[in-house]
Amino acid sequence: MTVFADTPRWPRHGTLWGHLISDTSLEELHAVAARAELPPRSFDLDHYDWPEAARPRLERAGISFVDNRQLTRILLASALRIPLVDRPAARARRSAEHAAALGLEPVPRDLIVGPIGHVDPLPPVEDTGAGAYRLTRDAPSAPPRIEAHDATGHAAAHEMLEQLDVLARRRGDAGFVGQVLADGARPRGVTSA
Structure with missing residues (x-):
């Protein structure tokens, strides 16, 4: 069992x-x-994204470095890969x-309960409608990080967070930890049961 990294070459966030990736186990x-x-x-479903500046930490952790093509071959052979075409269904x-684990209805566009993983970025307003938001909270007592195109989205995110906190506490957690991406055009909220 080995963990592998490729050469950083995808630009984002400066x-x-x-x-x-792993060759055998998440x-x-x-x-x-x-x-x-x-x-x-x-x-992100089958891999971690890592910034170029993290290379010394990866080296200290004993990660094997390979070229990009070899990394793809290893991931394919591992049976852990989620192909691009299957990623929306996997999300x-x-x-x-x-959502079912929390009792949340309806299911938002993208939801993660817990600290591991991320939802997709907030799409442009023309793809989501007014009221869309992306909400992140990394600890029950931490303030949320909210991305929204408008005040309606900010308000909807705060309303969702209140509801998620209630549902998380019902199952014994101190509060909601995770991420939500919700379209403005889709209904938001949870059942009161």
Whole structure:
């Protein structure tokens, strides 16, 4: 069992990003990513994104570096890869499972309960409608980070967070930890049951 990283070459947020994968296990991948001090939110279904500046931490964590093509071959052989065409369905399944675990209805466009993983970025307003938002909270007592195109989106995010906190507390958590991406055109909210 080995964890592999490729050469960062994807620009975003003012730096270059690479991918980190396991050849056998997501559990192994999460453990090594934690040892390399990668943020848990940088996990994306089958890999971690890592910034160029993190290379020394990855080296100290014992990660094997390979070229981009070799990394793709290893991920394909691992049976952990989620192909690009299947990623929307994988996100929808994850969202439905996480919503069901909380008792959240209806299911938002993208939902993660817990500290590992991230939802998609907030799309442009023409793709989501007014009232869309992306909400992140990394600890029950932490203030939320909200991205929205308008005041309606900010208000909807705060309303959703209040509801998610209630549902999280019902299942014994101190409050909601996770991320939500919701379209403005889709209904938001939870059942009161």
